[in-house]
Amino acid sequence: MDFKNAVSLVKNDLNDVESLISKSLDNSVPLISDIGRYLSSGRGKHIRPVLVLLTSKMNGYEGKRSIIYSTVVELIHMATLLHDDVVDKADKRRGSPSVNSKWGNQASILIGDYLFAKSFSLMSEDSDCRIINSISRTVVKMAEGEVMQLMESYHLREDETPYMERINRKTASLMSSCCEIGALLGNNGQKQEKILPDFGLNVGMAFQLVDDALDYVAKEDRLGKPICKDLREGNITLPLIHLYRTVNGSEKKRIKEIIESNDAIEKEHIDLIVKMVKDHGAIDYTLQVAKQHVEQAKKTMSGFKNSEYLEALLTVADYIVERDF
Amino acid sequence: MDFKNAVSLVKNDLNDVESLISKSLDNSVPLISDIGRYLSSGRGKHIRPVLVLLTSKMNGYEGKRSIIYSTVVELIHMATLLHDDVVDKADKRRGSPSVNSKWGNQASILIGDYLFAKSFSLMSEDSDCRIINSISRTVVKMAEGEVMQLMESYHLREDETPYMERINRKTASLMSSCCEIGALLGNNGQKQEKILPDFGLNVGMAFQLVDDALDYVAKEDRLGKPICKDLREGNITLPLIHLYRTVNGSEKKRIKEIIESNDAIEKEHIDLIVKMVKDHGAIDYTLQVAKQHVEQAKKTMSGFKNSEYLEALLTVADYIVERDF
Numbered sequence: 001m002d003f004k005n006a007v008s009l010v011k012n013d014l015n016d017v018e019s020l021i022s023k024s025l026d027n028s029v030p031l032i033s034d035i036g037r038y039l040s041s042g043r044g045k046h047i048r049p050v051l052v053l054l055t056s057k058m059n060g061y062e063g064k065r066s067i068i069y070s071t072v073v074e075l076i077h078m079a080t081l082l083h084d085d086v087v088d089k090a091d092k093r094r095g096s097p098s099v100n101s102k103w104g105n106q107a108s109i110l111i112g113d114y115l116f117a118k119s120f121s122l123m124s125e126d127s128d129c130r131i132i133n134s135i136s137r138t139v140v141k142m143a144e145g146e147v148m149q150l151m152e153s154y155h156l157r158e159d160e161t162p163y164m165e166r167i168n169r170k171t172a173s174l175m176s177s178c179c180e181i182g183a184l185l186g187n188n189g190q191k192q193e194k195i196l197p198d199f200g201l202n203v204g205m206a207f208q209l210v211d212d213a214l215d216y217v218a219k220e221d222r223l224g225k226p227i228c229k230d231l232r233e234g235n236i237t238l239p240l241i242h243l244y245r246t247v248n249g250s251e252k253k254r255i256k257e258i259i260e261s262n263d264a265i266e267k268e269h270i271d272l273i274v275k276m277v278k279d280h281g282a283i284d285y286t287l288q289v290a291k292q293h294v295e296q297a298k299k300t301m302s303g304f305k306n307s308e309y310l311e312a313l314l315t316v317a318d319y320i321v322e323r324d325f
Numbered sequence: 326m327d328f329k330n331a332v333s334l335v336k337n338d339l340n341d342v343e344s345l346i347s348k349s350l351d352n353s354v355p356l357i358s359d360i361g362r363y364l365s366s367g368r369g370k371h372i373r374p375v376l377v378l379l380t381s382k383m384n385g386y387e388g389k390r391s392i393i394y395s396t397v398v399e400l401i402h403m404a405t406l407l408h409d410d411v412v413d414k415a416d417k418r419r420g421s422p423s424v425n426s427k428w429g430n431q432a433s434i435l436i437g438d439y440l441f442a443k444s445f446s447l448m449s450e451d452s453d454c455r456i457i458n459s460i461s462r463t464v465v466k467m468a469e470g471e472v473m474q475l476m477e478s479y480h481l482r483e484d485e486t487p488y489m490e491r492i493n494r495k496t497a498s499l500m501s502s503c504c505e506i507g508a509l510l511g512n513n514g515q516k517q518e519k520i521l522p523d524f525g526l527n528v529g530m531a532f533q534l535v536d537d538a539l540d541y542v543a544k545e546d547r548l549g550k551p552i553c554k555d556l557r558e559g560n561i562t563l564p565l566i567h568l569y570r571t572v573n574g575s576e577k578k579r580i581k582e583i584i585e586s587n588d589a590i591e592k593e594h595i596d597l598i599v600k601m602v603k604d605h606g607a608i609d610y611t612l613q614v615a616k617q618h619v620e621q622a623k624k625t626m627s628g629f630k631n632s633e634y635l636e637a638l639l640t641v642a643d644y645i646v647e648r649d650f
Contacts, residue, residue, distance in 0.1 A: 029469050031476050087431040106412040106475055109434060113408060113441070114468035120445055121461035129452035136446035144354050145440035150431055151356050280586060 003147045006312035007045075010053035013032050013067060017049045020071040024118050035099055041076055042096045048073040048127050050316060051178035051203070058309035059186020067246035068126050069181045072119045072135065073174060080142060082108045086149065088233050130184050145169030154234035156259050158245035163238055164205075167212075172204025177201050177212040179203075199313070202297035206320045209290035212237035213283050217272055234259070238289065240273070242282040251276070288289040290321050328644040332370075333638035335378035338392060342374045345396040349443050360424055360436050364403055367421045373398040375641060376503035376528070380521050383634035384458050384511020393451050394506045395647065397444045398499060404440035405467060407433045412475065413558050446496055453510050463502040470494030479559035481584050483570035491528075492537075497529025504528075520625050524638070527622035533643045534615035537562035538608050541599055553595050559584070563614065565598070567607040576601070 007014070018040070025036025049070035084090070085098040086105045092098055100108040116139075123132050150168045179200030183192040194242040216239050217231045230237050236259070244255055255276070258269045277283060297317045304310050332339070343365070350361025374395035381391040409415070410423040412428045415422055423435040441464075448457050473491045504525030508517040540555045541564050555562050561584070567579055580601070583594045602608060622642045629635050 014532050027469065027537065029476070031472050032469065080438075083434050087434055105430075107472070109408050109412055110468060110471045110475060113437075114406075114472060115463065116438070116441055117464035117468045120457075121465045124454060124458040124461040127454035127458070129449060129454060129457075132445075132454075132457060133449040136442065136449040137598070139442035140439065140446045143435060143442045144352065144357065146435045147356050147432070147439060150435060151354070301584050 001311050001315045003207065003315060003323075006054070006315040007050055009308060009312050010050060010057065013070070013207040014049060016064070016067045017046065017053075017070040020067055020122075021074055024071060024075060024122065027114075031103070031107060032111060035107065038099065038102070038270065042094050043172070043181065044094060046070075046074060047207070048077055048174060048178050050209065051175060051182050051313075052199060054309050054313050055179045055182020055200075056185040057182075058304070058307060058313065059182055059188050059192055061182070061185040061187075062213075063185070065126055065128075065184070066185055068122055069185070070108070072123050073178050073181070075115045075119035075122070076135070076139060076142075077174065079112045082112035082115065084146070086112075087146070088229070088235075090229070092293075098104040100140070104136060108172055128184070129256070131181055134177050134180050134184070138173045141173040145171070145173070149235060150257060152236065154236070156236055156240070156244055156256055157309060159191055160238060160241050163236070163241055166217045167202070167205060171208040171211075172201045175204030175207065176200035191303070195303070198300045199297045199317075202293040203301070203317050203320060206290040206293040206297070208294065209238060209286055210321055213239055213286040213290070216277050217283055228274060231270060231273060232265060237284045239277045239282040242285045243273070243277050243280050246280045246282065255312070287321065294318060294321050326633075326636050326640045328640060328648075329381070331640040331644075332375055334633060335375060335382065337394070338378045339371060339391070340376075340609065341372060341392045342371065342395040345392055345447075346399055348446065349400060351394060356428070356432060357436060357439055360428060361430065363427070364494070367419050369419060371395075371399060372532070372641070373402055373503050375500060376500060376525060376638075377506050379634050379641065380504045380507020380525075381510040382507075383629070383632060383638065384507055384509075384513050384517055385511075386507070386510040388510070390451055390453075391507070391510055393447055393615045394456060394510070396426070397448050398503050398506070399465075400444035400447070400623040401460070401464060402499065402544050404437045404444070405471070405568075407437035407440065409462045409471070412471070413560075414606075415554070453509070456506055459502050459505050463498045466494040466498040468499070472498070474560060477561065479561070479585055481561055481565070481569055481581055483566065485563060485566050488561070488566055491537050492530060492533040493526070496528045497531040500529030500532065501525035513634065516628070520628070523625045524622045524642075527618040527625070528642050528645060531618040531622070532643070534563060534611055534618065535646055535648065536566055538611040538615070541602050542608055553599060556595060556598060557590060563611045564602045564607040568598070568602050568605050571605045571607065572601070612646065618647050619643060 022040050025033060026039060027033045027036065052070040052073060053066055081093065082099055086091055086100050086108045090098050099111065112183045125136065145166050149170060152162060152166065176197040179196040180193065183196040186192060212230060215228060215237065218227060231240065244252060247255065255273065258265060258273065295316050298314050301310060301314065330435065346514050349364050350358060350365060352358045362425045375394040377398060378391055406418065407424055410418055410425050415423050416426045418523060424436065448460065470491050474495060477487060477491065501522040504521040505518065508521040511517060537555065540553060543552060556565065572580065580598065583590060583598065619642045626635060626639065
């Protein structure tokens with residue numbers, strides 16, 4: 001089974017999710033619906049809805065509530081992207097101009113707030129307090145992760161623990177919640193409710209690690225955003241952390257000077273750091289850590305009886321570390 | 326009974342609310358707790374918690390859940406202030422430097438998101454889906470109101486309807502929800518659940534109308550923010566709308582030119598418009614509309630049997646139009 005086959009198992013549901021996303025963004029306030037249409041047209045792979053749908057189906061859930069929660073997690077994800085792009089002053093998102101570059105920061109902030117609000121409003125209509133609780137706690141973690149990233153920007157250090165903690169909150173927690181929703185909808189008992197969030201967490205960690213590696217090595221046209229966006233913004237990710245602790249004293253000093261200078265990092269310095277990151281095996285190291293998380297994710301699922309949905313979830317996990325290289 | 330007496334009826338509960346707000350802002354991420362402490366120290370009158378507490382007590386509710394929801398509405402209010410100040414590029418808030426001027430826009434956006442998330446997380450622990458539903462729908466309305474304000478900025482027109490619709494969403498909806506929470510906590514039946522939100526909505530409308538009038542006539546040291554902040558930001562409020570439809574053709578043209586020029590409005594033009602607003606009775610008109618809403622609010626409560634809590638709520642309504650003149 002490849003990623004496409006895995007996704008095709010929930011194709012009809014994904015269409016319903018896209019319709020509900022469009023409906024949620026359709027608003028009598030023109031700016032909301034304009035930006036809503038723009039966001040819907042440039043959509044990504046819907047990996048979070050795919051996780052909700054596959055885990056709920058794996059748990060025998062066949063109803064339509066999974067459509068609601070898939071929409072909820074995607075709206076939350078979209079809201080964080082809008083605010084991230086303002087915080088990062090990003091011009092592009094998935095190969096197109098970002099909302100902030102097209103409509104300004106003010107609109108991006110307020111439409112992001114609207115998407116958050118809408119996601120909670122959608123959830124509250126379904127009235128499942130266990131799920132609302134899971135997602136609320138996750139959204140707190142995501143905000144904490146974003147604040148941690150802001151605080152730690154331009155600060156180089158050798159310890160990878162704060163980075164791991166940060167991506168756990170910023171990215172992995174939502175994917176974990178996606179899989180927990182699947183367990184809660186299936187309502188098959190505590191085993192699922194314990195294992196599936198763990199699966200999602202490891203998939204999420206791998207996802208962000210690969211993203212952070214791709215930022216150093218992917219070509220701009222594939223990634224849809226400029227290469228080394230993280231580096232330019234002072235977002236110190238695992239490839240750079242690993243490089244920093246690997247090199248000798250004088251190289252360490254040089255890297256520190258480049259990163260912690262208060263000016264924008266020059267192109268020649270970007271190129272130098274990218275070369276060092278590659279030469280010192282920091283990309284390989286990052287991908288190896290990502291693969292460990294994928295293996296861990298797959299291992300957590302070993303107790304479940306085989307099904308096409310289980311197989312699809314394992315395929316999604318594998319896809320995370322294979323994409324775009 | 327004066328406003329101080331009214332508030333003193335819920336003084337102990339308000340202390341608990343302040344403690345829960347502080348606890349909610351206490352976080353292992355230093356930037357969150359730093360900004361949290363700053364926000365708590367410069368606190369306002371807690372009018373929204375006061376509404377939750379008085380309405381729930383009026384309905385015979387004596388438990389501690391009102392503390393949670395008072396905190397929830399105040400956190401939501403604080404989140405909107407943080408984002409508003411970024412959107413409005415405000416330097417000051419309640420007489421002190423705004424969070425964005427002290428810590429930057431990025432921190433303000435992300436801490437605002439944290440406060441939103443935290444408020445939903447607090448709510449979800451109490452697991453009352455009717456209240457979660459009320460607040461979620463309100464937060465959607467508030468975001469819509471903010472987007473409407475952004476879209477309509479610098480656009481002068483004679484019709485006050487879009488302005489009224491906008492302040493209904495932006496401000497009145499949350500005060501309405503505060504009073505609905507009181508009704509839902511009291512659980513005394515549908516009469517309360519219908520009347521109290523209506524009371525809160527009218528109080529909220531009056532509150533914003535007075536705020537918008539004060540922006541033209543209050544002294545900076547009382548208001549804690551520069552006079553004519555709305556006018557400078559192109560936020561067209563009722564005093565200006567009323568002036569615009571009152572004046573003759575050539576004055577209309579002059580006002581339109583000043584407002585719709587794309588440059589920052591010069592001090593002499595600000596002074597001119599403030600003088601015209603006062604001379605043409607636009608402040609009186611705005612306050613008169615606010616008073617109508619207060620009267621309407623008090624009228625909706627006429628069917629309830631007398632109690633000190635009812636009296637306190639009517640006092641709060643009156644206070645709205647009396648403050649700061």
